[in-house]
Amino acid sequence: MSIKFKGKTSQKFPIPKKMKAWVLGNPGELSLVNKIVEMPNKSEVLVKIDAVAICATDLDVISRGPPALIEGGLPFNKNFTPGHEYMGTVVALGPSVDEFNIGDRVTVEIHSGCGQCKRCRMGMYTSCHNYGLNYGDVNKGHRANGFTTDGGFKQYAINNINTLIKVPDTMSDEEATLVVTAGTTMYGLTELGGLIAAESLVIIGPGPIGLLGVAVGKALGAGPVILIGTRDSRLEIGKKLGADFTLNIKNETDIVQAVKKIVGEKGADYVMECAGTEQALNDAIMMTNRGGKICLAAFPHNAVKINIPHMVINNIYMFGIRGEGKSATHRAMEFMKEKKFDAKLVHTHTFNMIDLPIALKYARERIDDAIKIVIKPHNV
Amino acid sequence: MSIKFKGKTSQKFPIPKKMKAWVLGNPGELSLVNKIVEMPNKSEVLVKIDAVAICATDLDVISRGPPALIEGGLPFNKNFTPGHEYMGTVVALGPSVDEFNIGDRVTVEIHSGCGQCKRCRMGMYTSCHNYGLNYGDVNKGHRANGFTTDGGFKQYAINNINTLIKVPDTMSDEEATLVVTAGTTMYGLTELGGLIAAESLVIIGPGPIGLLGVAVGKALGAGPVILIGTRDSRLEIGKKLGADFTLNIKNETDIVQAVKKIVGEKGADYVMECAGTEQALNDAIMMTNRGGKICLAAFPHNAVKINIPHMVINNIYMFGIRGEGKSATHRAMEFMKEKKFDAKLVHTHTFNMIDLPIALKYARERIDDAIKIVIKPHNV
Amino acid sequence: MSIKFKGKTSQKFPIPKKMKAWVLGNPGELSLVNKIVEMPNKSEVLVKIDAVAICATDLDVISRGPPALIEGGLPFNKNFTPGHEYMGTVVALGPSVDEFNIGDRVTVEIHSGCGQCKRCRMGMYTSCHNYGLNYGDVNKGHRANGFTTDGGFKQYAINNINTLIKVPDTMSDEEATLVVTAGTTMYGLTELGGLIAAESLVIIGPGPIGLLGVAVGKALGAGPVILIGTRDSRLEIGKKLGADFTLNIKNETDIVQAVKKIVGEKGADYVMECAGTEQALNDAIMMTNRGGKICLAAFPHNAVKINIPHMVINNIYMFGIRGEGKSATHRAMEFMKEKKFDAKLVHTHTFNMIDLPIALKYARERIDDAIKIVIKPHNV
């Protein structure tokens, strides 16, 4: 920090030189260290992280190493901090930033695109063609918090203003960490098509994405909304979030027929698949009607056997999503701000900073019926 | 015909009481019989069929029985005439028809939707939810020539005006039979996305659909257009139709890398898969760039092993098409009328009505390098 | 009815030979007469009309003659029954209809397109190119209840199944008459763009369309929603329906600045103009941000002076809507069924059949703060 900071700070929010941060060593090794607090550049702010949720992808990143290592072969960074579902308070503004004020509470999108590739120029910044390129000679400036750049299991983070959404006073820190998950389902459902109101929607898999998919789908006007899962406790939460019908796969001899009994023989208009198994994916294909759409919000780790002929003959559209694109997080926030559904139902536990390893164990093993677990980085 | 015909006819085009028609008995059995010439109702015209092309699907229908039998269990109709790529001359107008005149040359779309289901109301009439329902108590009026209702290997056919496109004087009968094939590729490419100009397009499989896909894609402005196949003679025709590059799979150790060498490491923007094999489908997934799109214009007969994780992680859109939807045939005709490509290059043989069995053999066994074979029903 | 009826009826719903119906003579002359009850054909049902609301357009039709006379020069039909916002009970099914059952409560869209023109084939059936052509030699089958074909100020009506939406038991007859109005705003707002959630929406003019526009916009996720009007009582209802802010033009020196004070200096994302004055239209242009959209749900009767340069320089999209297209009524029904807003707030009065002239006077003169007035045709 020898270069003088040209942005703005406030005495109300003093910024320390150093902060606590969890860093990943070899896959599976986490340690709590001190990191220097960097200051924001043009189009950036510094966020004091007030809460960060644990996502299933974090477990993956921690046990297998950062995705950059997996996806693209970037140099393994042993100072890397995971965590990508966080929110906090703006405590410093980079030069020229007037979109936010110091003291604003904000929640944070994961992706900041390069702004130059063809996908970014189309608004598809989560599918940036320069993904991960923010090092060395070909630094294109792409950032994905907790994936290719430092994430949120620490006390302060720099964020591009493109990734920020203001949090209203009426929303708790914990609820605000869920906006990006709701935004991911919003993106998937919006991509499924704009005529969603009054059309049938099936969600397979009542994890956090599936449950918030139910909530967002219902708020968008889908009907009926059907949630499919294996645990009644999760299905029960789905009902509270707006599912018109729930189906426990264990009680059904033929899940496709069970869906058709509700929506009619033609099948469902939209299916959002959040289970990630071969069976679930083929069920999705078989329960979708001619011309219908399937969004894959989860996926198996390997190639799987898919009923392609049925899909093609029936003009079914199938696609994956990649996080929270096309400003979907802003739309999710508006819905949550207006209390169109109670996202807090998927938040089950809160831990202090020091207890991250315990929290990860709860998340991994679903101890005590854990769904979403939140860490408070300043509760040390 | 005891009910008096309320539409219009002309002495210039006398309509016989009976006509020659090929009918399908048991799968594989074709016989040439006399059929009564019916007259058109409201919104319909009678077409004197001047030319009808053979499509690979016709071979399937003839060897396996009509698709209604296969898809939906409708009663097997032993008087059924296959054939769906035909053109001809309007010789009678049903009541209220003023969109066409007697004497107009027209080419014919396959599908006439019910006009009532949700897909028809969205313009997706090829994905009509009342597909095949044109018999008995729940007659919804859907028609698919040569599939669920009588087709074109005969001398006269009734057609809904929604299925007709005028043929200009400058276009031969043979070329006009190719409009619906070009329209199918136009539909697939349009669904791939409106920004196609200046984006890379790969076509896998140089059959009639693949070859006309090259032509239509190039005319739409795609670039580069790459055609992949196994026979140099077909690839050569692809070049004449607009392919910037052709790749013979037999000469390539890694077809995905061969494509990337042309379009860049990110991969291609759009892929239209017309080969219908597991390998081709997975190649398509691996050569498509992040956020890109794959149209399946062909498909394997059974479930196949698909690299779903790569597809989801890369936000790839995949979908089948179902014939020539969304008025794509009209757009294809405009391109062909303006000579933006020479579709005649895929027409190789013409036979008389009586020679249909020989023509089918040519098509099935690709005798004499046959691509598109045309029958002239009035050349008896 | 000499031809035997081939559909279905039920003893539970006996159908009289004759019914009471209001008919329009010369402009402004209404008389209550007996009309024959016709039976439904293919794709049609007979609806016993339980409630019909009065729309401002009805007043226009009654005082100026049917729009066919005004728009297209069709023969003035002195047996014509106006009224287009009606609901009722299905009492007979035409042949092949299995989408509805006798006894179903339904509400009714105005337009049934010809199904053949280019707009109908795109799903834009309210903009049918064969509008009004349902007479004589070029009968294309287009119907617009209460405009080009008989409407709802009578006891029974035939309707194409495309125009029907099922009414849930939990919804009153009166509320169900409002679905088509809500559907019209849904169409306008959907056309304004799919990213509406989290974007600012201004509604000018708190008539029934404007008020339900507020409700539908808020339910879609727009925010903030601002309602502009001249009467505090109407603005108050707007607040109950979801307006975040209301502005009484009488209290504002500069309505454009008043809006910008709320949404920011760039202006609003979407404006729905329901006042129909030159001033309102120009205000709409000046308060819309660069790249924003304006839907004209009302319009002046004559050409007006418009700030075209500002519109073009700012890349503003402007368009009219034409009723309740693209299945928007189904989406509106889903929102109302789920009680996302209380449409009943705009229903103020109910009258018996015989009292239609009084009801029209209430509507015309806004007696007793009348907003939506409903007639019960079987309360004679």
Add this chain to the structure above:
Amino acid sequence: MSIKFKGKTSQKFPIPKKMKAWVLGNPGELSLVNKIVEMPNKSEVLVKIDAVAICATDLDVISRGPPALIEGGLPFNKNFTPGHEYMGTVVALGPSVDEFNIGDRVTVEIHSGCGQCKRCRMGMYTSCHNYGLNYGDVNKGHRANGFTTDGGFKQYAINNINTLIKVPDTMSDEEATLVVTAGTTMYGLTELGGLIAAESLVIIGPGPIGLLGVAVGKALGAGPVILIGTRDSRLEIGKKLGADFTLNIKNETDIVQAVKKIVGEKGADYVMECAGTEQALNDAIMMTNRGGKICLAAFPHNAVKINIPHMVINNIYMFGIRGEGKSATHRAMEFMKEKKFDAKLVHTHTFNMIDLPIALKYARERIDDAIKIVIKPHNV
């Protein structure tokens, strides 16, 4: 230039310290001065300008002062260089730029959005909400060459890589300056709708935009394409560029009827208005069919009287465009590269750098039937 340049240069393209540049003093005053050649930053290149065309807007900027002064009140910059339709050779790469190589010939889009506002994030960078904000404390980095930042009537220019399109060897410098004009019409026509092929298109006003609109519309597949103007010489060029019909307003008693005689009584599907008069705009409204679309590529300087009722009743969409958005220039280049039309037909004159004032006079007074005039900045 005290900071060391971190990008790349090449000895093949030595970069001088100073260059010749025309600058605008008070409105109307141009002088040729020496300017320092700046070096590119991250995501930028330095372009040696080989050719720059004169646009009607340049005449406006020069006679009235830079648009920043007019539109937004930014400080009048007396060192400002106008000119926005230029092409040239890449001679230096900013840090991290690997999308281009030194020596690449490129043509240049006008707008580089801020990348942060809602429009930029949607791909609508020509409608950037931070337009012109590239000075002082709230520098958002937006650039519009020749409008808010220095333009092309000089020898070297820095450009963001987002604004660059590669020029093939087969295209002359002069033709390459026309790509941005063609791109503007491509943007307008694309916004008019993706189903343009086989639909009727009317272009009013055969200036450079109108003429290239004819060419691009025809290449997209519109048909028939009708060009309306007042000068037969221009209409003749329109024919060569693809107009199926031309109408000289001076020879027509009723231009709307003349169009309908060609396209049918319903009217045209799309109209692109490039004349900018009240009459032309109302003609456009009257000749567009129900549900059709009007793009305003030109506009009157003041509010004008518009037939709004006809527009609303007929569900007509109307909008302005703002330059060359949504990557339309890339699509235009692909069409021009493939010789789908001969843009060179609109290029009439070439002048040396020193002769810019004469060239402007030719452009303003249309001396010698001037259409597009090109300056060669290095021909001094």
